[in-house]
Amino acid sequence: MQPEQARKSEREVDATTAPPNGAARESMHNSARGGVAAASVRSLSKSFKGTMVLEDINFDVGEGESLVLLGASGSGKTTILRIIAGLEEPDTGSVHLHGRDVSELPARERGVGVIFQSYALFPRMTVEQNICYGLRIRKRPKREIKETVERLLALVKLEDHRRKFPSQLSGGQQQRVAIARTLAYNPQVLLFDEPFGALDAQTRVRLRREIRTLLRQIKVPAVFITHDQEEALELGDRIAVLNAGRLEQIGTPDEVYNRPETEYVATFLGAANLLLGVAGAGAIEIGTAAIPAVEETARFREGQAVKLVFRPEDVRLSETNSLAEGARRLAGGIIEEMDFVGAYERLTVRLDLIARAHAEGKPHLYNVTINTSDRLTGVPILVTRPKPDAGAARFKVGDRVTVGLMSFRVLPNFPLASERGGKLYDTGR
């Protein structure tokens, strides 16, 4: 089917099946997740001057849910936001708000609230005037405007600043005005474009909490855009990780952090160790070492190249051969470096993983030379230990340890979603 036809037929379906807007929202309240999504995008693609910036993006935002689009700059996340808002047109694909196809509507008829990175408050209007702008241009009665402004000023706690101009407010206050300004016209979805980009680290953390609390209060679905993984983990009910215009994974913070589907997701969200190996019978072989993994290897055929991905904090070290309960033995190793970084201790451990019979002309998989007279073999991994653990078992550089893993992921040996055979859809729902 041609894209045009596809879009058209989808609209027809919507027109017949979707209840009117208000009713849709009402029913969504009861059914929580599932049913009609508050906002959904379907097969969005977009290219600028011949380069693909978005490729077949699909996701839903549930009623009252907050979804974070996480990605580095240039990943296409801002473009998605602008397409939802109607400020940019996709090449193909559609945007639905509460079941209604709004792809053809201009920005002003979509009823979405955009909180711009710079807040985009009207500089010549006071806080009050900014907030009531949406109602004023809709020509609502004076009393309604006044009541709404009062309610919103109280909601964002700016009653004492109502007559100030944006330039007289702090960054956080400006942001609250920007939010109140959109809430005035009951937006179907709130879109936050890098909401904390312009703020210092401390304010950022505080505002994050404030917004989270506020969103829980008002129950308006929200889409956030950020490149900050910490922000994403804290703000999102779900996180969509974008890379080079493709959706790598979408899921709850727990899912994307603890069960990354791709190497990109694993390394973009926090630190991750990565070892190349081969799926064996009930184990992953990495060089001469092997770690038991019955469940994890089930989806791979024997001999398939895989990656073992694990977080520094999931590593357990022991001077003896006995590991902490639940940890699976990976290999032995030598402590090469130790740093104390406040709340935890960071170690570099060089694993004894001698490569199997080295083939002529092929690079050594695990031979690493560092600047010493000795030629060391093995792979360094990063390990972090919280203070109590570090205190209970003290190590020094050069100690031999046994390395075990509490949890890990086994991924096929493709680094990116774009290299996978199949397409990724929402794994979290």
Added chain:
Amino acid sequence: MRHVRGFDVVRPLSIATMVAIMLPLVLLPLASIFIFGTSQGLGSFWAALTAPEALFALQLSLVTSFWATVFNVVFGLFASYVLSRYNFWGRNAIIVTISLPTAIPTAVAGFALLLLWGPYGTLGRLLAPHGVQLMFTATAIILANIFVTFPLAFGVIKPVFDTMSRSLEEASATIGATRWQTFWHVTLPSLRGAIVTGALLTFARAVGEFGSTILVSGNLAGRTQTAPLYIFAKFNEGQVEAANAVAIVLALFSFVIFSILFFARDWLDTE
């Protein structure tokens, strides 16, 4: 030069030199208008100023400048909007063309208008049979004013459009405003300073315009003679007091506009 402790000799010398050069170049000529104008007593100054032809000339200057200013602001906004918001083939050529009159001698500008709109001009020839004669009327003066001053208004307004954050207009659109509402409530207030500045510059320049006006107006006393033309005519006739009275008014007028531009700069600059 030796530097004496606590006293830099170069400093007072430099200041004195600068003032000494400035005096005969700028300050003394201006002062002499006032000195001469009041030397015969305020009575004769007043009489010279209230002569019907003098009043008419001043009035004509103000009226023609006013309409040129109105046009410049309205069309300046429109042209800036189009040229700043839309990218199209030939856009840069248009921007250059609009700014070109700043570099063209005003006499050439007046002459060019005559060649186009004059009775035997390219377009004037078509209008003449219908009894329409634009040249040698107040309309001609307005046309000449626009030709000469439009780059001033455009040059002030367009950069503000260019640097204005698009997100303000986008925010307004997502909130639900039409293009017109956005322009009226969001864009225009941000242009306040540029509009006032552009209008004042246009007006000040148009009131004093001589070179193009003298060609297109016909310089008919009491009909198409503007204040600068009046000064020139009276001086040629040897009526120095008459010329001087109007010159004082024009000088004062430009002081006022300059003061506004200078002292209200912060207010005008604020985005």
